[in-house]
Amino acid sequence: MLERNLVPLDFLKRRGGSAQATRPGTTPPPTASAALPEEVIAQEFQLKLNYAGKSSEGVRMKAGPTAMNELPSMLVGLARSEIEVVEPLPIEFSQATPVIARPSEAMQWLNAHHVHSPVTRHALVVLESIDAIDLAFDTFVCALLDGEVDTSGYPEYNAVVGGVASHWDEATGDMIVRSVVGWGGKGARGDTDRIGSRLLAGLLTNVLASQYSLGLTAVERPVPAAGRGGLVCAHCGFASAHERAFYCPKCGMRLLRG
Numbered sequence: 001m002l003e004r005n006l007v008p009l010d011f012l013k014r015r016g017g018s019a020q021a022t023r024p025g026t027t028p029p030p031t032a033s034a035a036l037p038e039e040v041i042a043q044e045f046q047l048k049l050n051y052a053g054k055s056s057e058g059v060r061m062k063a064g065p066t067a068m069n070e071l072p073s074m075l076v077g078l079a080r081s082e083i084e085v086v087e088p089l090p091i092e093f094s095q096a097t098p099v100i101a102r103p104s105e106a107m108q109w110l111n112a113h114h115v116h117s118p119v120t121r122h123a124l125v126v127l128e129s130i131d132a133i134d135l136a137f138d139t140f141v142c143a144l145l146d147g148e149v150d151t152s153g154y155p156e157y158n159a160v161v162g163g164v165a166s167h168w169d170e171a172t173g174d175m176i177v178r179s180v181v182g183w184g185g186k187g188a189r190g191d192t193d194r195i196g197s198r199l200l201a202g203l204l205t206n207v208l209a210s211q212y213s214l215g216l217t218a219v220e221r222p223v224p225a226a227g228r229g230g231l232v233c234a235h236c237g238f239a240s241a242h243e244r245a246f247y248c249p250k251c252g253m254r255l256l257r258g
């Protein structure tokens with residue numbers, strides 16, 4: 001119905017004229033109806049998605065499982081929802097991507113993350129899409145930090161989500177923790193960036209205040225393996241997709257090479 005209204009009037013007249021001239025059993029002249037109108041009137045469709053985020057410098061922490069257990073406490077005072085821990089993904093989820101048009105990758109992603117809260121899933125979609133976290137090696141601790149959720153519990157576009165992400169330094173085996181925040185969706189607001197910066201700083205302050213903190217360090221993110229490969233951790237059984245990792249992305253123990 002809508003389309004008809006948008007077709008130019010003189011074009012409709014021409015089509016009507018050729019239809020009247022057609023008798024049963026005869027075909028209309030092909031050029032009459034196949035001719036393009038002089039101007040195509042198009043109805044425009046567009047979706048603008050805006051995802052953004054920030055990641056701080058890293059803080060080097062004394063290695064050991066106790067430091068790992070302290071990660072959720074670094075969000076205390078800033079979290080406005082339940083604090084959730086997302087562990088690195090084992091090798092069977094190494095293709096997991098939050099892109100619905102890629103069904104195999106999307107199914108892996110859903111199988112890995114359907115157990116998490118709407119806030120955490122939203123944070124993973126935003127932060128993985130902009131490459132601010134990589135669950136091949138990051139442990140991600142997450143909560144709603146600012147703004148509102150909708151009636152289904154999903155953060156609004158201007159809500160800020162995030163927390164801390166940690167990985168094991170491939171050279172020393174130290175744990176490196178950084179603060180990470182993100183936001184986005186169908187829209188953008190001018191003050192969200194400033195709120196995000198303030199929360200990033202607040203989280204980094206909490207990380208530096210940890211008893212295990214050894215101070216700021218440059219973040220060198222591990223490079224995930226291109227193909228299959230990697231090692232199975234003898235301590236916790238985690239199968240890493242990471243063939244260059246010297247330390248288990250999950251428990252931080254040294255990986256043994258055969």
Ligand SMILES: [Zn+2]
Binds near residue numbers: 235249252253
């Ligand atoms: Zn392990």
